[in-house]
Amino acid sequence: MMMRTLTASLLSIGIMITSVHVFAANEPIQPIKPVKPENAEMVELGKMLFFDPRLSKSGFISCNSCHNLSMGGTDNIKTSIGHKWHQGPINAPTVLNASMNLAQFWDGRAKDLKEQAGGPIANPGEMASTHDMAVKVISSISQYREQFKKAFDSTAVDIDRITTAIAAFEETLVTPDSRFDKWLEGDKDALTKAELDGYRLFKSGGCTKCHNGPAVGGNSFEKMGVYKPYETSNAAVGRMDVTGKEEDRFVFKVPTLRNVELTYPYFHDGGAATLEEAVDIMGKIQVNREFSKEEIANIVAFLKTLTGKQPYFKLPILPPSNNATPRSQPFE
Numbered sequence: 001m002m003m004r005t006l007t008a009s010l011l012s013i014g015i016m017i018t019s020v021h022v023f024a025a026n027e028p029i030q031p032i033k034p035v036k037p038e039n040a041e042m043v044e045l046g047k048m049l050f051f052d053p054r055l056s057k058s059g060f061i062s063c064n065s066c067h068n069l070s071m072g073g074t075d076n077i078k079t080s081i082g083h084k085w086h087q088g089p090i091n092a093p094t095v096l097n098a099s100m101n102l103a104q105f106w107d108g109r110a111k112d113l114k115e116q117a118g119g120p121i122a123n124p125g126e127m128a129s130t131h132d133m134a135v136k137v138i139s140s141i142s143q144y145r146e147q148f149k150k151a152f153d154s155t156a157v158d159i160d161r162i163t164t165a166i167a168a169f170e171e172t173l174v175t176p177d178s179r180f181d182k183w184l185e186g187d188k189d190a191l192t193k194a195e196l197d198g199y200r201l202f203k204s205g206g207c208t209k210c211h212n213g214p215a216v217g218g219n220s221f222e223k224m225g226v227y228k229p230y231e232t233s234n235a236a237v238g239r240m241d242v243t244g245k246e247e248d249r250f251v252f253k254v255p256t257l258r259n260v261e262l263t264y265p266y267f268h269d270g271g272a273a274t275l276e277e278a279v280d281i282m283g284k285i286q287v288n289r290e291f292s293k294e295e296i297a298n299i300v301a302f303l304k305t306l307t308g309k310q311p312y313f314k315l316p317i318l319p320p321s322n323n324a325t326p327r328s329q330p331f332e
Contacts, residue, residue, distance in 0.1 A: 028208040029216050031181040032097065032258070032308060035172050041150040046169025048147065048316045049162060055134050056127035058083055059328025063120070063166065067095035069311055072262025073173065078270030083128035084331070090236050091270040094263045096311070097256050099171045100215035106252045106268045108221060109242045113167035118159060131159040136326050138162060143319030175259055175308030183305070191305060198302030201295055206287040216257040216306060224250045224268070227288040230281075234269035261304045275300045 037043045049055065053062040066080040066088075067073050073096035075081075080088035090106055098104065104116035120126040121134050138144050139157035149155045151165060180199075183190040191199070202208065211217045221239055224230045230250070239248035252268055260266075265273050272278035279296045283289040291299065 027184060028203065028212040029180070029184070030214045031184045032174055032176040032178070032214050034176050035099075035174050037168065037172055039151065039168065041147070042152075042165055042168040043172055044169075044316070045144075045147045045151045046165035046167065047313070048144075048318060049138070049166050050169050051316055052138075052318050054137050054321065054325075054328065055121050055129060055162075056083065057129045057133070057328065057332070058127075058330035060330055061127050063095075063117070066092040066120070066126075069095075069173070072096065072259050072310075073098075074263045076264060078265055080126070082126040083124065086125045088125060090234070090268050091265065093255060094259065095170055096173050096175050097215045097218070097258050099174070100213070100256065101218040101253065102220065103253060106236065107238050107242050108253050113170050114163045117163040117166040117170070121159075133326060134162060135159055137321075140322065140325040141319050142322075173311050175310060178258070178306050178308035180302075180305040181308065192301070194298050195301045195305050198298035198300070199305075201291075202299055202302055205283070205289050205291075205299075207282075207299075210254045210286075211257050217254040218256040220254050221248075221251050222254050222286075224252055225285045228285045230267075230285050232267075232269045232271055234271070236268055238268070257303060257306055259307050259310075261307055275303060279303075 050063040053060050053065070055062065061083065066075050068075055073094035074092050079090055080092045082088055093106065098116075099113060102108070104110035104113060105119070110116035110119060118131065121129050122131055135157055145155040145157065148157055148161065152161055179190045179195075183196075202211075210220060210222050213219050224238070236252075237249050239251040240246065242248070255266075261275060264275070265271070266275070266278040267281075272281055276296050279299050280291060283291045283296075
């Protein structure tokens with residue numbers, strides 16, 4: 001009798017788990033899963049490099065400057081500030097969950113995080129250094145060479161290893177356990193009625209055509225302004241800069257909506273200051289819908305349920321420069 005009861009209980013649990021998986025699979029958005037890094041030493045090295053401003057010419061700008069992990073993985077300004085207060089040409093995308101993107105940058109010019117990591121270091125309007133100088137700075141520091149030994153089984157430092165390590169750290173920056181994920185996993189009390197109404201409208205309104213998958217975006221390129229042109233003074237033209245094709249004008253990588261309440265302002269030009277404004281504009285130009293104030297409020301309420309558990313770790317204590325380390329040039 002006890003065996004029958006145990007068998008029935010286990011079968012019941014199995015059915016419940018299966019039903020949750022089937023439920024989530026039937027939704028256009030899937031839960032984010034935590035990441036288990038394969039090489040902890042590589043991740044630790046990447047974390048150090050991500051926070052090290054000495055990769056920049058000024059010795060002031062790090063990866064975290066524009067992708068601030070205390071601010072949703074971005075900088076919360078329209079366009080980023082580069083070397084000597086240079087105004088960047090485009091809004092900084094969040095680094096959170098960026099490993100789920102089909103490519104990096106708004107125009108998709110970098111195929112992965114590793115390739116992306118090398119771009120800002122040598123961009124004169126961003127960190128304004130060179131790959132050779134970055135290697136000289138890092139390799140001059142014995143504590144860094146020791147960390148490279150742990151990560152790569154060699155003390156040799158080159159730009160390939162620097163960007164590989166940064167990418168390894170960035171791959172850990174996922175944000176699971178949002179309230180929406182809990183709802184997807186079977187907790188029907190995780191969302192309020194307004195939030196659930198917002199999600200249903202998000203689906204029926206056509207938003208999930210582009211914003212789907214675990215990252216709720218990031219997996220396709222789409223035209224900005226399907227039904228009406230998007231009005232902006234920003235000069236970026238999207239994929240056209242990469243492909244040279246006229247049909248790719250104003251085609252951009254669809255941004256992730258995970259943690260979107262933290263990543264304002266919105267769009268490639270930072271043109272929408274609030275989520276309400278962003279939803280209103282996207283409704284008009286992308287899905288040809290004039291959402292009411294109540295509908296916008298419900299969609300925004302849903303979007304805020306996509307905020308997940310933020311990366312939490314001990315900040316690295318960076319090793320000091322020494323007499324052999326090339327000096328920063330903040331005003332040149």
